Structures are given as structure tokens and as C-alpha cells.
Amino acid sequence: MRYGLVWFKRDLRLADHAALAAAARRGPVLCVLIVEPALWAQPDAARQHYEFMLESARALHGALRRLGGRLHLMVGEAVEVLDRLHAAAPFDALYSHEETGNGASYARDRAVAAWCRARGVRWHELPQFGVVRRLDDRDRWQAAWEAHVAAPQAMLPAPPALCFAPLPAALQPAASLSSADASPASAAIVAARAPEAVALGLDAFQPPRRQRGGRDAALAVLHEFLDARSAHYRGGISSPLKAPTACSRLSPYLAWGCLSLREVVQATRARIAALPAGDRRRAGLAAFLSRLYWHCHFIQKLESEPALEFRNLHRGYDGLREGAWNPAHFDALVAGRTGWPLVDACVAMLRETGWINFRMRAMLVSVAAYPLWLHWREVGLWLARAFLDYEPGIHWSQLQMQSGTTGINTTRVYNPIKQARDHDPQGVFVRRWLPALRRLPDAWLFEPWRMPGEVAARHGLRLGEDIALPPVELEIATRAAKARVHALRAQPEVRAAKAAIVERHGSRKRPEGRRGKAASAAADAAQLDLGF
Numbered sequence: 400m401r402y403g404l405v406w407f408k409r410d411l412r413l414a415d416h417a418a419l420a421a422a423a424r425r426g427p428v429l430c431v432l433i434v435e436p437a438l439w440a441q442p443d444a445a446r447q448h449y450e451f452m453l454e455s456a457r458a459l460h461g462a463l464r465r466l467g468g469r470l471h472l473m474v475g476e477a478v479e480v481l482d483r484l485h486a487a488a489p490f491d492a493l494y495s496h497e498e499t500g501n502g503a504s505y506a507r508d509r510a511v512a513a514w515c516r517a518r519g520v521r522w523h524e525l526p527q528f529g530v531v532r533r534l535d536d537r538d539r540w541q542a543a544w545e546a547h548v549a550a551p552q553a554m555l556p557a558p559p560a561l562c563f564a565p566l567p568a569a570l571q572p573a574a575s576l577s578s579a580d581a582s583p584a585s586a587a588i589v590a591a592r593a594p595e596a597v598a599l600g601l602d603a604f605q606p607p608r609r610q611r612g613g614r615d616a617a618l619a620v621l622h623e624f625l626d627a628r629s630a631h632y633r634g635g636i637s638s639p640l641k642a643p644t645a646c647s648r649l650s651p652y653l654a655w656g657c658l659s660l661r662e663v664v665q666a667t668r669a670r671i672a673a674l675p676a677g678d679r680r681r682a683g684l685a686a687f688l689s690r691l692y693w694h695c696h697f698i699q700k701l702e703s704e705p706a707l708e709f710r711n712l713h714r715g716y717d718g719l720r721e722g723a724w725n726p727a728h729f730d731a732l733v734a735g736r737t738g739w740p741l742v743d744a745c746v747a748m749l750r751e752t753g754w755i756n757f758r759m760r761a762m763l764v765s766v767a768a769y770p771l772w773l774h775w776r777e778v779g780l781w782l783a784r785a786f787l788d789y790e791p792g793i794h795w796s797q798l799q800m801q802s803g804t805t806g807i808n809t810t811r812v813y814n815p816i817k818q819a820r821d822h823d824p825q826g827v828f829v830r831r832w833l834p835a836l837r838r839l840p841d842a843w844l845f846e847p848w849r850m851p852g853e854v855a856a857r858h859g860l861r862l863g864e865d866i867a868l869p870p871v872e873l874e875i876a877t878r879a880a881k882a883r884v885h886a887l888r889a890q891p892e893v894r895a896a897k898a899a900i901v902e903r904h905g906s907r908k909r910p911e912g913r914r915g916k917a918a919s920a921a922a923d924a925a926q927l928d929l930g931f
Contacts, residue, residue: 400427400488400564401426401427401490401491402426402427402428402429402488402490402564403422403423403425403426403427403428403429403490403492403493403494404422404428404429404431404481404484404490404492404493404494405418405419405422405428405429405430405431405494405495406418406431406432406433406477406493406494406495407430407431407432407456407459407470407495408432408495408496408498408656409496409498409500409527409654409655409656410495410496410527410656410659411432411452411455411456411458411459411612411614411655411656411657412459412614412617412656412657412658412659413459413462413463413466413555413614414552414614414658414659414662415552415553415659415661415662416496416553416555416659417496417525417526417553418494418495418496418523418524418525419494419553419555420553420554420555420556421494421523421525421553422492422494422523423555423556423560423561423562424556425492426562427562427563427564428468428494428561428562428563428564429471429484429490429563429564429565429566430463430468430469430470430471430563431470431471431472431473431480431484432456432459432470432471432472432473432576433472433473433474433475433477433480434472434473434474434475434593434594434599435475435476435477435507436474436475436476436594436599436600437476437503437507438503438504438507439599439600439601440599440600441501441503442780442783442784443501443779443780443783443784443789443791444601444784445601445602445605445783445784445785445789446596446601446602446603446604446605447605447606447609447753447787448787448789449596449599449601450596450605450612451609451610451611451612451651451655451787452612452655453576453593453612454611454612454613455612455613455614455655455656455657456470456472456576457576457613458612458613458614458615458616458657459614460576462614463563466555466558466561466563467558467561467563468561468563469563469566470576471566472576472593473570474593474594476507477507477510477511478507478510478511478514481493481511481514482514483570484567484570485518485520487567487568487569487570488564488567490520491519491520491521492520492521492522492523493511493515493520493521493522493523494522494523494525495522495523495524495525496524496525496526496527496656497524497525497526497527497530497532498527499528499530499698499699499701499702499791499792500791501708501791502705502708502709505705526547527656527659527660528547528660528694528695528698529543529544529545529547529548529660529692529695530695530698530699530702530792531543531699531702532702534699534702534703537902537903537904537905540696540699544692544695544696547660547661548660548661548664548665548691549665550661552659552661552662552665576593602784605753606749606750606751606752606753606787607751608751608752608753609752609753609754609787610648610651610753610754610787612651612652612655612657613657614657614658616652616657617649617652617657617658618658620647620648620649620652621647621649621652621658621663621666624647624648624649625666625667625670625680625684626670627680628644628645628647629647629670629680629683629684629687630678630679630680630683631644631645631679631683632645632646632647632682632683632684632686632687633679633682633683633686636756636757636758637756637758637822638756638822638823639741639744639745639748639755639756639758639759639822639823639828640822640823640827640828642755642756642758642759643754643756646756647687648754649663650754650788650790651787651788653694653788653790654788654789654790660691660694660695663691664688664691667684667687667688667691668688670684671684671685671688694790694793697792697793697796697797698790698791698792698793698796699792700712700792700796700904701791701792701795701796702792703903703904704903704904707795707796707799708791708795709776711799711804712799712804712805712806712900712904713804713805713806713807713893713896713897713900714896715806715887715890715892715893715896716803716804716806716887716893719804719883719884719887720768720772720773720774720775720802721774723772723774724773724774724777725771725772725773727870728771728772728773728870728871729767729771729773729777729778729781731771731867731870732746732763732766732767732771732773732778733746733781734746735747735750736867737766737771737867737869737870738847738848738866738867738868738869738870739766739815739816739819739869739873740815740819740826740829740833740836740844740845740847741759741762741815741816741818741819741822741823741828741829742762742763742766742815743829743832743833743867744828744829744831744832744833745759745762745763745832746763747832747833748832749785749786750785751832753785753786753787753788754786754787754788758813758818758822759818760782760786760797761797761801761811761813762813762815762818763782764778764782764797764798764801764802765801765811765812765813766813766815767802768801768802768803768880769812769876769877769880769881770871770873770876770877770880771870771871771876772876772880774802775798775799775801775802775804776798778798779794779795779798782794782798803884803888805900805904806888806893806896806897806900807897807900807901807904807905810881810884810885810888812877812880812881814873814877815873816845816846816873819844819845820845826839826841826844829844835860835865835866838858838859838860839858839860839866840854840858847866848862848866848867848868848869850862850866
């Protein structure tokens with residue numbers, strides 16, 4: 400029986416699923432999801448990612464069952480699993496979406512491509528985002544993005560035209576996506592369970608209040624945002640207090656493909672068109688659309704230069720921080736014990752929810768890169784595990800941008816005391832996440848470590864214990880760090896290398912009605928304000 404193998408990766412949905420639709424038009428399909436131990440052993444993987452993936456896969460499995468099919472969960476490295484499937488029941492076509500993932504997934508995809516060539520299997524990889532594989536000219540990227548998001552959504556053929564191939568008998572039973580799925584008709588296929596997170600070497604901890612996966616959850620968040628919360632998007636996404644509801648909160652669902660970028664863009668545009676003039680949601684949704692554009696712009700950088708996950712985008716910055724790693728500074732940051740209240744409160748919220756807003760993410764990286772003088776790679780791995788919505792292309796591009804190693808972006812340094820004064824002047828956020836600060840007098844809210852010992856004792860606080868002491872003097876350390884970066888930026892050879900990076904990775908987006916240098920500056924500013 401000739402069939403097409405559909406490999407679900409970070410695209411856990413049926414709607415607008417180009418790979419499944421293309422395979423189904425050709426004939427019977429077999430749908431698989433592979434739990435790859437080598438990928439889950441990577442230092443950027445976390446239990447919350449795995450559990451969110453399983454929740455989304457179970458929802459997809461249920462949707463396929465309603466159409467008469469299944470999502471077969473296989474455990475093993477991708478090439479080994481494909482080899483077993485091909486040996487048991489040969490297939491001549493493999494379908495999947497393109498993936499711009501971490502270095503391990505890139506190496507895996509290259510191995511799969513080699514396996515397909517050796518077996519005479521044609522691998523159909525279809526675009527998942529507005530990202531162009533093998534892009535040779537960045538000037539053409541914006542038009543390609545617009546063409547992708549404006550194209551009709553991929554539609555599945557209706558049953559009985561949609562036909563599912565059975566799992567080869569030699570491979571039954573495979574792993575189950577639902578321990579509750581034990582009906583007699585399915586027992587032979589789904590008798591085992593998906594591996595436990597700890598069996599894959601993942602840490603037992605996950606944020607107790609993280610978002611849950613699945614298509615239904617994704618649609619609920621999308622419609623709630625389009626219908627109501629978008630009114631507070633502009634002006635709300637920078638505030639750590641307002642952002643949890645003002646932001647779209649769609650990022651994990653885009654990262655794991657519970658929603659397609661195209662359907663989100665099209666739904667947003669349709670909602671704007673239906674709203675009356677003057678409705679606050681129109682401005683919020685327009686700003687949100689701009690950030691969806693930047694979402695793909697940053698992923699394109701990693702697609703075009705996979706090495707930026709591991710090394711400085713501008714090689715002239717090599718050696719800037721690599722030899723000055725301070726484990727005590729890193730430990731204080733990860734433990735939320737820097738003494739800077741807004742920083743430590745953000746770490747506490749991240750540990751509890753798996754999410755903080757973009758401005759606070761940028762502040763954490765800035766604090767790590769400048770006053771704490773930490774290299775972005777280890778900080779990035781910690782944050783990759785901490786962010787439920789970890790998207791490698793956005794993540795590593797932003798880590799380098801905020802650390803000042805791209806060579807093409809304005810240096811942006813976030814002062815955590817100023818950020819607290821601007822965005823949490825009454826201390827509501829920091830007191831919510833740092834209970835000890837609820838006893839702190841308002842006069843010492845922003846710099847509690849400077850409080851006299853007798854004042855602290857009067858309020859039942861112990862400096863160095865309840866109130867952490869900063870590892871460095873913020874202003875002095877930040878000034879020294881900026882001087883190092885700016886001195887390097889000023890070197891002729893470093894400045895000379897900038898043009899090639901702009902040519903390969905720079906934005907070509909031009910705001911409406913603006914041209915030339917002013918437009919380029921506005922586009923660069925927008926890059927630095929990416930936020931979901």
C-alpha cells in the first residue's frame with residue numbers, strides 16, 4: 400500500500416497544516432510524532448516544554464481520531480524510527496513543516512535528508528512561518544513574508560477522501576498519547592505510554608502556573624485577545640503588572656504550532672476590518688500585527704545563520720566576555736538574589752508561570768550582560784529552559800541583541816531601578832512576587848539594600864538574608880561594561896565588518912510614508928521593542 404508519512408514536529412494542529420494537506424491530496428497518510436531522546440537531552444530543553452508538547456499532541460490525537468485516524472507516537476532518534484517504519488512498510492514520500500530550531504534539530508534534519516536520499520524517499524518540507532529557506536537576498540524577504548501570511552490556509556480533504564494508512568503490524572504497539580485511550584479497537588496500537596519526563600533526563604521541576612497546551616486552549620486565548628484584551632495591548636505590554644493580560648499570550652501556541660502564524664495574522668486582520676473606527680482594539684491589533692512580522696524576521700536570522708546560537712553574530716566581539724565568567728553572579732541571577740527588586744521579582748514570576756513580558760526579559764538579559772558581565776550563551780540556556788514559549792530563532796537573536804554582540808543594533812542597557820520606578824512605582828509587582836518586601840517601607844522600595852540596619856530590624860527584615868545584597872555596585876559596573884563594549888565598537892575593523900551583517904540580516908521594513916535613514920532608524924527601534 401503506497402502511503403505518505405506525515406511527521407509532526409512543532410506543528411501540533413490540523414488547521415492550516417500544509418504538510419498533512421499535501422500528503423492527503425496524494426493518497427493515504429500515516430501520522431507520526433517522534434519523541435527523540437537526543438533532542439530532549441539538549442541543555443535548552445525543559446520539562447515544561449515536554450509536558451506542553453504532550454498536552455498539545457494529545458489534543459491533536461483526539462482531533463485525528465474524530466476523522467478516523469491517529470497520531471502514532473514513536474520513541475527513538477528520527478533516522479532510526481524512519482528506518483524501522485520504512486523496513487516494515489516502505490513509503491516513498493515524507494511530509495513535514497520546515498523547522499528553524501536549535502543546533503541539534505538542525506543536525507537531525509540534515510541526517511534525515513541524507514537518509515531520504517539514500518532510500519529514494521522524497522522529503523516535502525513546507526514553510527511553517529514566513530521564513531525563507533536558502534534566502535539569497537534579504538531585500539526580497541518582506542514580500543515573501545506578506546505572500547505567506549496572505550495565502551489561503553491549507554485545507555484537508557473531507558472524508559472519505561482523507562484516508563489513513565494503518566501502522567505496520569510489526570511496530571505495534573507504539574507509545575500512547577493518552578493513557579485513557581484503551582478501547583479494544585485501539586489497544587493494539589496505543590498500549591504503552593509516552594516516556595516520563597524524568598526518563599528523558601529532564602528536571603522534575605516545572606512552573607506550576609504555566610499555560611496549558613492544545614488547540615482548544617490556543618483558540619480560547621486567541622479569541623479572548625482579539626475580542627477584548629487587545630484594547631489594552633498598546634501601553635500595557637511594557638508593564639509587568641498589566642502585561643499578563645494585555646499581551647496576546649499566544650507565543651507558546653505559535654512556538655509549538657497549535658496555531659499557524661498565517662491563521663493568526665488573517666484572524667487579526669479580519670478583526671481589525673470588522674471593528675468600528677476609534678475602537679481601541681484597532682490600534683492594539685495593528686501593533687500586534689507588527690510584532691508578528693518581527694517574530695519571523697528574527698527567526699529568519701537563525702535560519703540564515705544557525706551558528707548565532709553558539710557564537711557572536713559579529714565575530715569582532717569574540718573574547719569580549721568569554722574569559723570573564725563569574726559563577727557567583729550567575730548563581731545570584733538564577734536564584735533571584737541580585738538584590739535589585741524588579742530583577743528578583745521577574746525571576747520569581749518566571750519560576751512560577753514560565754512567562755514574563757518582553758521588556759522584563761530584555762531587562763534580565765541586560766542586567767546579566769552589563770553590570771553582571773555574563774556571557775549570553777549560559778544565560779540564554781537558563782532562560783530557554785525557563786521560558787515556556789522558547790522559540791530558538793527569536794531567543795538567540797534577542798540574547799545577542801540585548802548583549803550588544805550583533806554589531807548592528809543600538810546598545811540598549813536597562814537600568815533595573817529606573818525600570819522599577821517607571822513600571823512599578825508603587826511596588827505592587829515586586830511585593831506580589833517577593834513576600835519579604837511587603838514589610839519594606841516605601842522609602843526603601845527601589846534600593847532596599849541601602850536601608851540602615853536598625854530600620855530593617857524594626858520591620859523584621861535582615862539585610863543579606865530577607866533582603867539580598869547586590870553583587871556589584873550597579874552604576875559603576877554598568878558604566879564600566881558599556882565602556883568596554885563601546886570601545887570595541889569604535890575599533891575600525893569592528894566597524895568595517897558591520898556592513899556585511901546588515902546586508903545579511905538587517906531589516907528592510909519601512910514604516911508607512913517614511914523613507915531613507917529615518918525609516919531605517921524607526922525599523923531598528925521597532926526591532927528592539929518586540930513583545931508578545
